[in-house]
Amino acid sequence: MNIKSKLAKGGAVVGAVAIFATAGMLFDNFVRTAATQMLQITIADISKGAEVAVWDATKTLDDVVANNAAICMPGFVESVRQTMQRSIYVRQIVVENDYGVRYCSGLEVDFDYRILSDELPIPGREETLAAIRPLDSDVSLLRITHKVDENRTISAFVYYAPILATGQLPGIAGWGDILRVEFTNGVSLLSMGDRRRFDFDQPDRSHIYASALAGDIPIRVMGSVPIEIVRAQYLNMYLGVLGIALLLCGGGLVAVWQRIERASAGITNLEHAIKKGEVVPYYQPVIDLSSGKIHGSAVMAKWEKPDGKILSGDIIVPYAQASNIMDMLLISLLKQTACDMAALTDSHPDILIGVGLGEIRFYDEAFVRKVGKVLSRCNIETNRLVFEVSAFPKLGKKSVGRKAIMRLAKAGFGIALVAATPRQIDLKYARALRAKVIWVQGEYAVGLDHLADSAGEMGIEICAHGVETRVQLNELRQTDVHIVSGDLIAPALKVNKFFEMLSLLNGAGARKNGDGKTQTSTSHGTQDKGGTRSAA
Structure with missing residues (x-):
């Protein structure tokens, strides 16, 4: 009986260790998969906000130019203010020359700034994009500039990420210690956290991470969260899963496995x-x-x-x-x-x-x-x-x-x-x-x-x-x-269609059947090894 008791106790210990190890492994995979998907959604929301803000600025500039034949003449400023009121994102509109001499602005407030980047093109538009920072603020803005004539430009200013304007990081990004918003040429708009802790170019398993581009706008958003913080956020769930696993053993493990499978499908x-x-x-x-x-x-x-x-x-x-x-x-x-x-x-x-x-x-x-x-x-x-x-x-x-x-x-x-x-x-x-x-x-x-x-x-x-x-x-x-x-x-x-187009446009060539057999082709037709001929 003593031997059986010891064996039973030993088996129970081994079983408990196995359950703990299995539950821990499954939990870690689930956490990584679910949290990465959540972080990707959050980062995509931030980048989408930047894209929408830039396009709102271009539309506002279009309206200002279309509704005002004479720039900075009587009635212009009032027209600009009315246009800005219809915009969700534009904070200021300024008319100035290439040397920064200001002629007029939508809001009559001091708005001095320094330029942080070169002008970048906006795909499909005449406007250019640059990063600036007001002298009385630590927050960077985007300047969208339209050339009025040889001497004057009109610029609209928006937040690079309106969703971050409150100072609070949305969603799972608020757990993290690294968030970067930058132009695709590397100019930084926002850098939170110690960049040495995680390299986005050579990622490792110490963090979950995600990145997203702002559509056609040359802005990239990247964020990462240490895996220890992610695990801590899911701790209550882990304890619940472990309790079910200990009580139900096999049934609990199957249920957890199915849940993991669905999350990482x-x-x-x-x-x-x-x-x-x-x-x-x-x-x-x-x-x-x-x-x-x-x-x-x-x-x-x-x-x-x-x-x-x-x-x-x-x-x-x-x-x-x-x-x-x-x-x-x-x-x-x-x-x-x-x-x-x-x-x-x-x-x-x-x-x-x-x-x-x-x-x-x-x-x-x-x-x-x-x-x-x-x-x-x-x-x-x-x-x-x-x-x-x-x-x-x-x-x-x-x-x-x-x-x-x-x-x-x-x-x-x-x-x-x-x-x-x-x-x-x-x-x-x-x-x-x-x-x-x-x-x-x-x-x-x-x-x-x-x-x-x-x-x-x-x-x-x-x-x-x-x-x-x-x-x-x-x-x-x-x-x-x-x-x-x-x-x-x-x-x-698809490869077959590409080969057909190649044969049609370039003359003699080769393509593949749906079953993977190679065909030779001429400018008039194709013939496989069985002798069947079809129009090219």
Whole structure:
């Protein structure tokens, strides 16, 4: 009996330890998943507020200019005040010259400020965006400036994040110790907490984190919360779950597991989808407008769900980053892309494939070696792939990132510099990185011809990427740049559709059947190995 009693007690202790350990593990996974999703929603709300504020300012400026033929003449100030009353976000409107001499303003109060950043373009608009700080305040504002004539500008001022104007961080962000709001070129608008405690470029499991862009506005919001604080906020839930687990054992564990599964379904399903091949590359054609032929393509990730829905990379990537399966996603896409494009090696050797991996992965030598193995197995040369690198900020000559990118270039991979405007491009820097292509997206009117001429002398090609509107297309027509891509030109296509379009526009080529068999094609039709012929 004593032995049985000891064994029973020992079994009870082992069982209790196992229950504690299992409950703790499940609880930690649940906390990370649920809190990360909550933080992502909060950060997205902050960035959305910045976007809405900027667009409200542009509309207010449009109304002021449209309703007042004479700037700063009698009646102008009263008209501006009435317009400001209809605006939710605009705090002040000022008319001044390029030297800061003020002519008039909507509110007759002292409003002196210093400028914190360069002027940044607003996509699809003539206005520019800059950060300023009033001399009597510690809070930065956004200045949206419209050029009235050669000597005068009219500017509207808004909070960079109206939701933060109360001084209280919303939602789960209020738990955290790090929040950053900045322009995409790195100029800081708000920096809370010690930035050394967490590196957003090289995240670890000590924090949960999230980031979001303000739509087309060049503003990024990032936040993180230490995992210890998250666990403490969920402590009562943990004790309840542990009590149920101790009382009900198996039943309690099953209930907790189902709850965890439901909370993390998005991430778990994505991992399964990658393994099952549901996440596939789509190919957006890059068109040479001078010849009408396909010049290359940009790879985009799409999740083709069993219910027929298709999710874009904007949804997939945040889930993959949050669950640390980004490498799995990228390798899967590269493997499929390389095997898809291997069919074009002989028929279309000049077609280049643009891939955005995220520059942080260039620093990982093991990841770069995996990429090389994938390409060698699929019989595709490294020079067929072009990896995207941001043109700003520049990487120092001795930086880890610069050395990693140079290793890729020496290995034969193509490098493409990506910039929002021609003014962000430094051709000496591009040549130092051995860039093959410069992708300009968003603004094409100013400086593109000069950039194209100078880049052409260096053997660097200019591509206008992200052409979404006819305004952008009309801007391009005024330049000599004819290599373009974007939804207005051609949408992202599945591999079969891309091959069909390539065959139609470029002549002889190769494509794949739905069952994965390679076909040869001519300008008149296609024929598979069984002899069946169909119209191209």
